[in-house]
Amino acid sequence: MNSLELLNLLQLSDSAFPIGSFSHSCGLESAVQHGLIKSKDDLRSVIIACLENTGSFSLPFVTEAYNKSWDSAEIQRLDNFHHISVSNHVANRASSKQGKSLLGTVVQVYQFDELITLSKHLQHCHYAVLFGVVFSVVGMDLKTTQTAFMSGVLRTIISSAVRLDQIGPIEAQKIQLDLLSIIPDIILRNDNKTSADASIKSPILDISQNSHDILFSKLFYS
Amino acid sequence: MKRRGEGTVVVDAVRTYQPRVARAKYEKSQASCIKHSYPLKFLIPQYACETNCCWIYPITYGGGLVEGDHIDIAFHIKQNCCAVITSQESTKVYGCEKNIVTKQMLQYQVDDDALLCLLGDPIVCFKDASYTQSQEIRMTAEGNIVLLDLLSAGRIARGESWQLTSFKNSLLVYIDDQPVFNEVSHLENTPWLSVHASMSEYEILGTCIVIGNNVKNLVEILCKKYSAQKKIGERGDKRLLCSISKLEYTIEKKTILGCYLRFLTSASKAYEIIDEIVQPLLPIIGTNPYHNKY
Numbered sequence: 090m091n092s093l094e095l096l097n098l099l100q101l102s103d104s105a106f107p108i109g110s111f112s113h114s115c116g117l118e119s120a121v122q123h124g125l126i127k128s129k130d131d132l133r134s135v136i137i138a139c140l141e142n143t144g145s146f147s148l149p150f151v152t153e154a155y156n157k158s159w160d161s162a163e164i165q166r167l168d169n170f171h172h173i174s175v176s177n178h179v180a181n182r183a184s185s186k187q188g189k190s191l192l193g194t195v196v197q198v199y200q201f202d203e204l205i206t207l208s209k210h211l212q213h214c215h216y217a218v219l220f221g222v223v224f225s226v227v228g229m230d231l232k233t234t235q236t237a238f239m240s241g242v243l244r245t246i247i248s249s250a251v252r253l254d255q256i257g258p259i260e261a262q263k264i265q266l267d268l269l270s271i272i273p274d275i276i277l278r279n280d281n282k283t284s285a286d287a288s289i290k291s292p293i294l295d296i297s298q299n300s301h302d303i304l305f306s307k308l309f310y311s
Numbered sequence: 312m313k314r315r316g317e318g319t320v321v322v323d324a325v326r327t328y329q330p331r332v333a334r335a336k337y338e339k340s341q342a343s344c345i346k347h348s349y350p351l352k353f354l355i356p357q358y359a360c361e362t363n364c365c366w367i368y369p370i371t372y373g374g375g376l377v378e379g380d381h382i383d384i385a386f387h388i389k390q391n392c393c394a395v396i397t398s399q400e401s402t403k404v405y406g407c408e409k410n411i412v413t414k415q416m417l418q419y420q421v422d423d424d425a426l427l428c429l430l431g432d433p434i435v436c437f438k439d440a441s442y443t444q445s446q447e448i449r450m451t452a453e454g455n456i457v458l459l460d461l462l463s464a465g466r467i468a469r470g471e472s473w474q475l476t477s478f479k480n481s482l483l484v485y486i487d488d489q490p491v492f493n494e495v496s497h498l499e500n501t502p503w504l505s506v507h508a509s510m511s512e513y514e515i516l517g518t519c520i521v522i523g524n525n526v527k528n529l530v531e532i533l534c535k536k537y538s539a540q541k542k543i544g545e546r547g548d549k550r551l552l553c554s555i556s557k558l559e560y561t562i563e564k565k566t567i568l569g570c571y572l573r574f575l576t577s578a579s580k581a582y583e584i585i586d587e588i589v590q591p592l593l594p595i596i597g598t599n600p601y602h603n604k605y
Contacts, residue, residue, distance in 0.1 A: 123546070275503075292498075
């Protein structure tokens, strides 16, 4: 990777890139309110469960969208398939919101013609699908795309843990550093999967996230 | 020895010269075609209930599925019919030693104004079991389904708790050949998280899907109960995780409603939820398939 590519990657994966991931907790807020997190170890297992689910469910969509980014009919099919595969309405809404923001921002910032055409055809704009497409069009390699995707999810859930007052900012960075090391293994295990193999590994976090909307008070959107 | 059982059941309305009872939504339903091969078999009692519903019990010789068993069943519920597919007891999946997966592939076809209720007992995966189940439902826009899928932690009384090797469950629903619902869960140990470590507090994982305009009263009851906003200061209960999402599909300008309910809790709490699902169906299906089982 040359320095221009690295700078490009840093810009795209920066938390200042306006896709709104700061308003999502990946189900952590509901898990906290359901009493699932009583210790630092509980928090660690919930974050691992979130990463495992991301790897087994979302990553196959990222990979397939990356490989088929030139084929708009296939991307539409993937987007629709992602939509029917997430009947948890909270997760579905979070994915579609972030995907729309990602596409909208990239279209305005980079002005790629293929993305402008695609934005007119996609019905739901799911985040994992759009992430694969955008990184492919921008010219990143597949490994970088997958790693950046996983790292973005880890950053989002870690930063929400700080804002939910579960850990302090320094402790958060320690956990993040520690968990960085499991990402390559998760990618490796899910590398050959396509959207047809996408599955949820740990239903606990998904079920608790699904009841996010009925919480009396909440800080996050999902 | 690997056993492969295949079967087909077609449920059709009984043609009689008596006028159709005006009150009954579904016609007198009975199996018009039954095919099966060892180790699979069907029990279809003639008098399972007082209503017009047909009750089907798929069973396997030996009372469970052993390593390498492969069961393939296709059910077809024809127009205006009502069927309950259930079990006499839990489906046991024995441990696997040679790393051969035990499989069940179930297909259901539901025609116009028909109702299919899948109300089986939990799947019990023993220690080291490796099980794959796929359920595919093809319904028409006028069809109706109530699917309840239960997985237990294992032989709870023996202290077994989520010690299975792999459990893969996929559920796919088509309405008029258009895929509308897909859920795949795969419980297995990863280097960073074991199934036991993450699930040990719970005894039953349940998924319930209700779709169709004839079962909208059940959808309303479940949505009202489980999507009620929490009150000020009220926290969720760790021992009872339960969530619901409304389903809404538009197929050729027709709107079809439904709901998707999931729960993860103790066996006794799970049966309270199951009761809430079954009670509104009793006028149609006649009796409670979970009666006296817990």
